[in-house]
Amino acid sequence: SRTTGIDGCKADDLNRAEICERQQMYQLFQALKAHVPGFANAWMVATSPMVGVRESANIQGAYVLSREDVLEAHEHSDNIARGCYPIDIHDPAGGHTRFAFIRDGGSYGIPYRCLLPDRAANLLVAGRCLSASHEAHGSSRIMATAMASGEAAGTAAALALSGGILPGSPQFDAAALRCQLHRQGAILDRVDVVSPL
Known part of the structure; x- marks a missing residue:
């Protein structure tokens, strides 16, 4: 799953991403249960407490890896x-x-x-x-x-x-x-x- 257009430094954006990612996760889980053999009786036990942010602000260091x-x-x-x-x-x-x-x-x-x-x-x-x-x-x-x-x-x-x-x-x-x-x-x-x- 992926949510685009999010600023990882803004609480409102993170909240929006959290909601979107949980919706995507639920839809994916339902698709697995419906269409993949062996998943019909699966349970979702736990999820991450917060959305993962791939990249936000970057530090300017003594050297910038390029x-x-x-x-x-x-x-x-x-x-x-x-x-x-x-x-x-x-x-x-x-x-x-x-x-x-x-x-x-x-x-x-x-x-x-x-x-x-x-x-x-x-x-x-x-x-x-x-x-x-x-x-x-x-x-x-x-x-x-x-x-x-x-x-x-x-x-x-x-x-x-x-x-x-x-x-x-x-x-x-x-x-x-x-x-x-x-x-x-x-x-x-x-x-x-x-x-x-």
């Missing part, structure tokens, strides 16, 4: 996570989803600078909030990538606190962050990626 970064599988000296999901953009008019795939089926690096808002040295952003263009967000927003950037943000916050500095200060050592993330088992660079058997 469509080119994603599709050309760019690397950065301060990678703190990797992304490998293609860019998928839903048509705001309700049409088909467009996919754009990463070169050679590869992965791309997400630099620490994407976690640093431009004008807030004491703040880190991660997950769907990291600094990325609309197109790059279509790849970096997925849960696995969000968790990896979240681990990096949490680790950076701990290192900054233990060093008595701000995570966005020039004194912050991104190389030390990368070393700590490696010790924790994070996949940061293309050479860390294990090929499937």
Whole structure:
């Protein structure tokens, strides 16, 4: 299900989306019960307490992850996570989803600078909030990538606190962050990626 024309920062729009999504869910559930073998006696046990917002306002960071970064599988000296999901953009008019795939089926690096808002040295952003263009967000927003950037943000916050500095200060050592993330088992660079058997 999908609801278009919603501003994820406005309560009235979110309320409208909530109503629309629940109607779509009920219609889909009834169609499954009526037309798919094995669903006739199905029950709906629970639903999400609120509608999921795919994208709203974007943070302007020290670096903005771009469509080119994603599709050309760019690397950065301060990678703190990797992304490998293609860019998928839903048509705001309700049409088909467009996919754009990463070169050679590869992965791309997400630099620490994407976690640093431009004008807030004491703040880190991660997950769907990291600094990325609309197109790059279509790849970096997925849960696995969000968790990896979240681990990096949490680790950076701990290192900054233990060093008595701000995570966005020039004194912050991104190389030390990368070393700590490696010790924790994070996949940061293309050479860390294990090929499937």
